[in-house]
Amino acid sequence: MALTQPVDREVTPGRPRIHNPYSVLPNWLYPAFVVVALSLFGIFAIWVVFFQHEGYYAPYLSPFYSPLIKVGPIPPGVWVAWAPLVFRLSCYYYRKAYFRSFFGHPRSCAVPERAGRRYRGETAFPWVFNNFHRFAFYATVVQVAFLWFDAIVAFDFGGRFGVGLGSVLMLANVLLLSGYTFGCHAFRHLAGGDLDCFSCSLAARARHKLWKGVTVLNIKHDRWAWASLISVAGTDIYIRLLLAGVLHDPRWVM
Amino acid sequence: MELTTLDLNIWRGDAKGGELVSYRVPVREGMVVLDAVLWVQANMASDLAVRWNCKAAKCGSCSAEIDGFPRLMCKTPIAEYGGRISVGPMKAFPVIKDLVTDVSWNYEVNKEIPPFTPSEKDLSSSEPWRMQQKDVERVMEFRKCIECFLCQDVCHVLRAHDLKGAFQGPRFMVRIASLEMHPKDVLDRRALLKGKAGLGYCNVTKCCTEVCPEHIHITDNAIIPLKERMDDVYFDPVRSLLRRLGGGGKHPA
Known part of the structure; x- marks a missing residue:
């Protein structure tokens, strides 16, 4: 077309549509998925923690009950579930997920936000408590240690080594939880992110190696977060179905 | 077609x-x-x-x-x-x-950030500074910034809430990170982060990272590490006490 060709010139009323070039999905899909997935998990977790008392089918222990503490009529999940709950609630990935999905701050990039109360971010109650994420990390590390113990015990069938579907699920669960926990941004900082000089001492060089390892896990922190959430629910459901007699655990015992 | x-x-x-x-x-x-x-x-x-x-x-x-x-x-x-x-x-x-x-607000914000400050020893040394690759490669990512201000534009704190007086925006978190993590810089800018820079206003929804044309991992490599450094001082009494007992640390900005 010649540059001198006459062209149309007209006024187009209205606002331009918002098109995110980095995503082929509609911008409501991610928030909708997060709301549905986290709500379903939340309802399930409340049912397990507050209304269920049994989560052990030898030699498998539900991750909601590890370590197993039984004191009076209080359900065992109550004593342990707070640690992973606070860890996930203050996790940097989940912050993105729930701020976008439940609060619309923002629902998606460049999308207008609802007018409402003055935005304070994480400078005021309750979100200022997200700054204590590392303490939830410390508590979760202790729980992950217990889950490793449970996963090893899950291969012990009355003193004989064996492999059941439950053993495999428990091992997969603790691997995913470890990848999520030790890829955490707070641990990345504690491992070596707080250093300005990685080469200045023997300890700094060792921490640099650790920091690089944590960084590898940290890059896909969101995927670890979802995979471990699903594995926790999946492992618990499997053990619960064994307890109810709905499923039979396929096993190979030496 | x-x-x-x-x-x-x-x-x-x-x-x-x-x-x-x-x-x-x-x-x-x-x-x-x-x-x-x-x-x-x-x-x-x-x-x-x-x-x-x-x-x-x-x-x-x-x-x-x-x-x-x-x-x-x-x-x-x-x-x-x-x-x-x-x-x-x-x-x-x-x-x-x-x-x-008119993006001049960004240049005014830039003036509020204390610049690169080496130690007296480094400043007076006639020898060239020697830094290992592993010590500077983290900062090199931040130096890729071309100051297009797309991250500032997409940041909902500035875009939707217009909190320009409270939060300096992702671009300047990147700049502060490039200084804070520099092996030769001795200034402590964590009080600035908690105060005038308004780091707490960021709720890590990662839109700045999404739009960056230089693919700088603004949230994961600059903002979150800075939040953790801020937490060391203001939200972690254990590390705060240990640091005071140790007597180390940088000079406050």
Whole structure:
């Protein structure tokens, strides 16, 4: 077309549509998925923690009950579930997920936000408590240690080594939880992110190696977060179905 | 089907107001949005205001909203869109004319950040400074910033809530990170982060990372590490006590 060709010139009323070039999905899909997935998990977790008392089918222990503490009529999940709950609630990935999905701050990039109360971010109650994420990390590390113990015990069938579907699920669960926990941004900082000089001492060089390892896990922190959430629910459901007699655990015992 | 023409809607106006005006532009192979805008300026609207320089995604001048999303016009191929594209000025900054916005607020913010400060020993040394690759490669990522201010534009704290007095924005978190993590810098800017820089206003929703044309991991490598460094002082009594007992640390800014 010649540059001198006459062209149309007209006024187009209205606002331009918002098109995110980095995503082929509609911008409501991610928030909708997060709301549905986290709500379903939340309802399930409340049912397990507050209304269920049994989560052990030898030699498998539900991750909601590890370590197993039984004191009076209080359900065992109550004593342990707070640690992973606070860890996930203050996790940097989940912050993105729930701020976008439940609060619309923002629902998606460049999308207008609802007018409402003055935005304070994480400078005021309750979100200022997200700054204590590392303490939830410390508590979760202790729980992950217990889950490793449970996963090893899950291969012990009355003193004989064996492999059941439950053993495999428990091992997969603790691997995913470890990848999520030790890829955490707070641990990345504690491992070596707080250093300005990685080469200045023997300890700094060792921490640099650790920091690089944590960084590898940290890059896909969101995927670890979802995979471990699903594995926790999946492992618990499997053990619960064994307890109810709905499923039979396929096993190979030496 | 290959496009031969494009309906380009360009926002025309100034601080008092404006509207989208449609222009039909001939399409050439490999054309980017900036080509189309400059074609309009050359052939149809010589008074069209647009800021650009390198046309190579390195000067950071041609930031705009393309179909409502912050992008560099010179890095946006026409072929990614259909036969109709809307281009407007960045929403987070005041419009001067057409696609040109007043980004001077950013330069004022920049002045509030204490610059690179080496130790007295390093400053007086006649020897060249020696730094290992592992010590500077983290900072090198931040040095890629071209100051296009797309991250500032997309940040909802600045864009939707207009909290420019409270939060300095992702661009300046990147700058502070490049100084804080520099092995030769001795200044402690954590009080600035908690106070005037307003780091707490960021709720890590990662839009800044999504739009960065230099692919800097703004949230994961700058903002979150800075939040953790701030937490060391203000939200972690154990580390705070240990640091005081140790007597180490940087000089407060």
